[in-house]
Amino acid sequence: MSSIDVPLRGSQFGRTSRRDLWWVQPLLTFLGLSLFIVYATWAAFQGDHYRAGPYLSPFYSPELFGSPEDAWFGAWPRWLSFLPASGALLILWAPGGFRLTCYYYRGAYYKAFWADPPSCTVGEPRKTYRGERSFPLILQNIHRFFLYVALIFIVILAFDAWHALWFADPATGQTHFGIGIGTLVLFANAVLLACYTLGCHSLRHLVGGRLDEISKSPLRSKAYECAGCLNRRHMLFAWMSLFSVMFADLYVRLCSMGTWSDWRIL
Ligand code: FES
Secondary structure, eight states, X not given: XXXXXXXXXXXXXXXXXXXXXXXXXXXXXXXXXXXXXXHHHHHHTXXXXXXXXXXXXXXXXXXXXXXXXXXTTOBOOGGGTTSOSOTHHHHTHHHHHHHHTOHHHHHHHHHHHHOSSSSTTOOOSOSSOOOTTSTTGGGGGGXXXXXXXXXXXXXXXXXXXXXXXXXXXXXXXXXXXXXBHHHHXXXXXXXHHHHHHHTOHHHHIIIIITOSOGGGOHHHHHHHHHHHHHHTTHHHHHHHHHXXXXXXXXXXXXXXXXXXXXXXXX
16 A cells, blocks of 8 residues: 555654645645734724725625714614724624635645645644534534625625715715726625635535436526536635735725825726
8 A cells, every 4th residue: 555545644744755845735825814814803903994985895894883974774882882893893704704614715724724634645743533523613514504694795795896986076975987996906806706605615505416407407507507617716716805805905995094096097
């Protein structure tokens, strides 16, 4: 039996017959996810500079409480005074939970953060296999419920992108159609997040994967085909949408602070 057939465990951590740069991918995953977690946590606690003109940061959308003029339910209520006044803290559990339990990310951060195992045919630093059939990892099965919420968020972010087309005239207060760089940033973010969400393994199962004879239902067959097409690039869209949502927040934030000027195309 070759060394490739034998999983290395426990004290064999790090020992492998592999001579290639197997550690590069888990390292990049670790750095990419760490960067996002640090930035998102920092941005979520700021509680300001999340609006610039018609642009709303995706970290703060939907704005349930906050600005008395723009938030769905008005100013930050007194019964929430035990929390820092930041609308992001009320909503980020949904997209955060969706990503945390995503099938792709699970595979990625199991390798990158707790080396389980760090890569194929590379030993892991423990003797027992901790599968997803027992607590706490059995909670990962909640992913399909996060999916329903994530689909609602896609609609909301698409509306935000539409709203980013309407600029208020400072003199008259009237809104008129326009396109700025921020409009393109919010549109790109909504499209990438939709491609990521609609390629979800759970959605593919929901629309057709659970049927025995999907060919008998042409509509579901087509939906399954589309979800499968996006699913084949799920890793790509997972990373692109992760960085697009971070960049969209940064863009709105820096425009709001006056550090960046939004270029108007139309
Ligand atoms: Fe990745 Fe559902 S499997 S979003």
